[in-house]
Amino acid sequence: MNRLIHFPFCARSRSIRIALVELGWDVHFEEEDPSAWRPDFVALNPACEVPVLVVSGLATVAGVYAISEFLDEAARDYDTSDEHIQLFPGDSVARAEVRRLVDWFHGKLDRDATGELVEQKLVRRVRGAGEPPPSGENLRAAHANLRYHLRYVNHLAGQRDWLAGDALSFADMAASGHFSVLDYAGIISWDEFPAAKSWYMRIKSRPSVRPLLQDRLLGLSPAPIYAELDF
Amino acid sequence: MNRLIHFPFCARSRSIRIALVELGWDVHFEEEDPSAWRPDFVALNPACEVPVLVVSGLATVAGVYAISEFLDEAARDYDTSDEHIQLFPGDSVARAEVRRLVDWFHGKLDRDATGELVEQKLVRRVRGAGEPPPSGENLRAAHANLRYHLRYVNHLAGQRDWLAGDALSFADMAASGHFSVLDYAGIISWDEFPAAKSWYMRIKSRPSVRPLLQDRLLGLSPAPIYAELDF
Numbered sequence: 280m281n282r283l284i285h286f287p288f289c290a291r292s293r294s295i296r297i298a299l300v301e302l303g304w305d306v307h308f309e310e311e312d313p314s315a316w317r318p319d320f321v322a323l324n325p326a327c328e329v330p331v332l333v334v335s336g337l338a339t340v341a342g343v344y345a346i347s348e349f350l351d352e353a354a355r356d357y358d359t360s361d362e363h364i365q366l367f368p369g370d371s372v373a374r375a376e377v378r379r380l381v382d383w384f385h386g387k388l389d390r391d392a393t394g395e396l397v398e399q400k401l402v403r404r405v406r407g408a409g410e411p412p413p414s415g416e417n418l419r420a421a422h423a424n425l426r427y428h429l430r431y432v433n434h435l436a437g438q439r440d441w442l443a444g445d446a447l448s449f450a451d452m453a454a455s456g457h458f459s460v461l462d463y464a465g466i467i468s469w470d471e472f473p474a475a476k477s478w479y480m481r482i483k484s485r486p487s488v489r490p491l492l493q494d495r496l497l498g499l500s501p502a503p504i505y506a507e508l509d510f
Numbered sequence: 511m512n513r514l515i516h517f518p519f520c521a522r523s524r525s526i527r528i529a530l531v532e533l534g535w536d537v538h539f540e541e542e543d544p545s546a547w548r549p550d551f552v553a554l555n556p557a558c559e560v561p562v563l564v565v566s567g568l569a570t571v572a573g574v575y576a577i578s579e580f581l582d583e584a585a586r587d588y589d590t591s592d593e594h595i596q597l598f599p600g601d602s603v604a605r606a607e608v609r610r611l612v613d614w615f616h617g618k619l620d621r622d623a624t625g626e627l628v629e630q631k632l633v634r635r636v637r638g639a640g641e642p643p644p645s646g647e648n649l650r651a652a653h654a655n656l657r658y659h660l661r662y663v664n665h666l667a668g669q670r671d672w673l674a675g676d677a678l679s680f681a682d683m684a685a686s687g688h689f690s691v692l693d694y695a696g697i698i699s700w701d702e703f704p705a706a707k708s709w710y711m712r713i714k715s716r717p718s719v720r721p722l723l724q725d726r727l728l729g730l731s732p733a734p735i736y737a738e739l740d741f
Contacts, residue, residue, distance in 0.1 A: 324612075325662070326614060326618055328618075337603065338602075338606060339605040340603075340606045340610070342609075342610055342612045342613045342617075344575070344609050344610075344612070344613045345606040345607075345609035345610045345613065346606075347520070348579070348605070348606070348609055349602055349605075349606045349609075352602045352605070353602065357603070371580055371583045371584065371587070371713075372569040372571075373632075374579070374580075374583070375569060375571045375576040375580045376573050376576075376651045377685045378573070378576035378579055378580075379557075379571070379573055379575075381575070382557075382575045382576065383557060386555055386573075387559075387722075401639070421525065433608075440577045
C-alpha cells in the first residue's frame with residue numbers, strides 16, 4: 280500500500296494530498312509531526328520534512344518538489360485515461376509558469392507569511408507552554424506580507440481561469456495548501472480580494488480539497504468559514 | 511540572444527550558470543543585484559529573485575526551479591546529441607533522488623547556512639556602512655550548520671560517484687553553487703571532509719565550473735584556494 284506521510288497543517292503536505300486525489304492515487308495517509316524528530320522518520324527523510332511519499336515496493340520520495348514531479352512523470356508514463364488533470368499542463372513555457380508559481384507559494388509565501396503565521400496562530404496555541412514568546416514585530420510583518428500575496432493572487436485570478444493559466448495545475452494546489460491552513464486560523468479577509476475569493480471558492484468545492492476541510496487541530500477549532508463552500 | 515540574469519554570489523544563479531554550459535546553451539550573462547529592487551527587473555520577475563532566463567523570442571523563465579526543469583525538458587525534446595549530460599538523469603526514482611538533493615541544497619542548506627554566511631561574510635563587507643550589526647549567534651549557528659551539511663556531503667560522496675548517484679546531475683551543480691560561494695569566503699575546512707573534498711575537486715575542474723572561479727566581488731578578494739583546482 281502506498282503511503283503519504285504528512286502533517287495536517289503543513290501547506291506543502293496539503294498540496295500533495297490534493298494532487299494525489301486529483302490523480303486518482305490510492306494512498307494511505309499517515310500523520311507525522313516533523314518537529315518531534317522521530318528517529319524512524321529521520322531515517323526515511325534525513326531532512327526531517329514532510330511530505331514523504333512511500334511508493335510500495337518502488338521508492339521513498341521525499342519533499343514536495345520531488346513528489347510533485349514524480350507524480351507528474353508517473354501520470355505521463357502510465358495514466359492513459361482522460362479523467363485526471365495534469366499537475367503541470369501545457370507546453371514547456373506553460374509548465375515553467377506553473378513551476379514559477381509553485382515556487383512562489385511554497386517558497387516565497389511560506390517565507391513571507393505562512394511559516395510565521397502558522398507557527399504563531401496555530402502551532403503554539405496547541406503546544407502551549409514552553410514555547411518562546413511570540414514576536415509581535417514578526418507577526419505584523421507576516422500579516423502585511425499576507426495581504427501583498429492576496430493582492431497578487433487576486434491579480435492572477437482576475438486575469439486567468441486558474442492561477443497559472445487556462446487549466447487547473449499544481450500551482451493552484453500549492454496556493455490552496457497555504458490559504459486553507461491560514462483560513463483555519465480565520466486570518467484571511469476574503470471580501471477584500473473578490474477575484475481571489477472566487478478562485479478559492481471554486482477550488483474549495485473540488486472533491487480533492489474536501490478532505491482537508493475535515494482536518495481538526497487538537498485543542499483549536501477552525502474559524503467558522505473554514506469548511507464553508509460559500510463563505 | 512538568450513540571456514541569463516544572475517548575481518555572481520547567488521548560489522542558485524551559479525548552479526544554472528553551470529547547467530547552461532554543461533548543456534551547451536549559448537547565453538549572454540547579465541548581472542543583477544536583486545536587493546536593489548530595480549523596477550525593470552521586478553517587471554521581469556515579480557518575485558525579484560535571480561536567476562531569470564530570457565529565452566529569445568519564446569519565454570521568460572523565472573527562478574532556479576522553473577529554469578532547471580525547463581532546460582531538462584528542452585534537452586530531452588531537442589538535444590539528440592550524446593555530448594551533453596542530463597540534469598536529471600535516470601529513471602523516475604533516480605530523478606526523484608536528484609530533486610530531493612537539489613531541494614536539500616537550494617532549500618535546506620540555503621536556510622541553514624549559505625544565506626546567513628554569504629550575507630555576513632561577503633555582502634555586508636562589500637556594502638559596508640549602513641547595514642545593521644551582524645548577529646554573532648546567527649553566525650555561529652550557520653557555521654555549525656555548515657559543518658553538518660559538509661558531513662552529509664562527505665557521506666554521500668563516500669558512497670556514490672556523484673552526489674545523487676552514478677551520474678553527474680543538477681544536484682552536484684546545486685551543491686557546487688553553494689560551496690563555491692562559501693569557498694570564496696574561505697570558510698570551508700575541506701581537509702576534515704576528504705570524500706567531499708575529492709568530489710569538489712572533480713567538479714571544480716570541469717569547464718562548466720571554471721567561469722565561476724573567475725568571479726571577483728568588488729572590494730573583497732577571494733580566499734587563496736578559491737580558484738585552485740588542487741587545494
